[in-house]
Amino acid sequence: MENPYNTSSTLALQSFNIPPEGVIPAFLFASLSYLIIFFCNLILILTIVLHKNLHQPKHLFLLNLPVNDLIGSSAFFLQLIKEIVTDSRSMDHWACVAQAFFIHIYAAGTVLILTAMAYDRYVAICLPLKYNAIMTYAHVVRIISAVWVSCLLLIGVLFYLLLRLPRCRSKITQLYCDNPSLLSLVCANTAVNNIYGLGIVAFTQVLANGMILYTYLQILVACFLSKRSDTKAKALQTCATHLFVFLLLECLGLFTIISYRVRNLPQNFRKFLGSSTFIFPPTLNPIVYGLRTQEIRKHIWHFFRRAVTSSWCGMRVLRPSR
Structure with a gap:
């Protein structure tokens, strides 16, 4: 009897319609x-790792953000560049699963890391005298x-539930692989997968939004009660930039979800919204959390100044004398 399920290892992808x-x-x-x-996040990682005076709680939390950004951007861009160069619209099933896995790790990791960073800022600003005792x-x-x-x-559980189900289709209708696109290939009851997926989204969003809302409200109260104007201004500036990054991520995710449910949107615009999550946050995070942080900015500036000076001295040594 013929197998009704498609067990082909090759999936058809929907790419940008590039002339x-x-x-x-x-x-x-x-x-x-x-x-x-890649280079902005790598510079931020190396700056924190190579300087012992940056091995403080807030910088250790920050270290995880560029690592997570590299995971997400690499999973997205490497496959996209390969498709553009080879003009290929197919992908191995397990490569698609791997891309989807790392993309979901990136999405969940960003939310949880920003939540942990918000908690650290709350302790630093609202409980400054207890900070060293708490944040060991x-x-x-x-x-x-x-x-x-x-x-x-x-x-891991999300993809275990996915991979246990048989496939009978082979066309991915999105620009990149993720759990919903892989689930659309399944010809079986996906109720458990849908409930668990919604549960993850609800858990992470309630945890993140609840924690961030509470911590930033407490920080605002502490800032307005503070008598030191410089401390108030610095804390408000730090919290505003952190909150901007979080809201940007949330809005991009919301717009992406909405775009897949509005049928009359242009396909390329829908794909751009889907890819924007892997472009804007990983680009802005090193600037907001790196260059705007005085200690990190000082080390990065010192590194580049020393590199330029060394290059200039090397050129002068190699220059022939008259």
């Missing part, structure tokens, strides 16, 4: 975007470990 004359600009845009994200190295490691273990467990 031949637009291939090179698209390749340059995707490559340049990824290189900017061991406590910070426990929080960071809880973030990553939670991500791996939540997303």
Whole structure:
């Protein structure tokens, strides 16, 4: 008897409809975007890792954000660039599953890491005298470990529930692979998957929004009650930038979800909204959390100044004498 299920290892992808004359600009845009994200986040990681005076709780929390951004942007851009270069609209099933897994790790990780950073800012501003006693190295490691273990467990169970189901279709209707697109290939009852997926979204959103709303309200109250205007201004500036990044991420995610439910939107616009989550937050995070942080900015500036000075001195040594 013929097997009714499609067990092919190759999936058909829906890509941008790029005309031949637009291939090179698209390749340059995707490559340049990824290189900017990669090097900015890598510089932030190396700056924190290589300088012992930055091994403080707030910087240890911050270290996880560029690591997570590199996971998400690499999972998205490497496949996109490959599609543009090879003009391929197919993908191995397990490569699609791997991309979807890391994209969901990125999404969950961003929300939980920003939540942990909000908690750290709350303790620093509202309980400054107890900060060192509360935010010990061991406590910070426990929080960071809880973030990553939670991500791996939540997303691991999500994909276990997905991979147990048989496939009977092979066309991915989105620009990249994720759980909903892979679930659309299944010909079986997906009620458990849908309930669990909604449960993850509800859990992370309630936890993140509840924690961030509470902490930032407490921070605002503490700032307005403070008599030191410089402390108030610095705290408000820090919280405003952090809140901007979080709201940007939430809005992009909301717009992406809405775009897939509005049928008359242009396909390329829908795809751009879907990809914007992997472009804007990973690009802005190193600026907001790196260059706007005085200690990190000082080390980055010192590194580049030393590199330029060394290069200039090397050129003078190699320059032939008259």
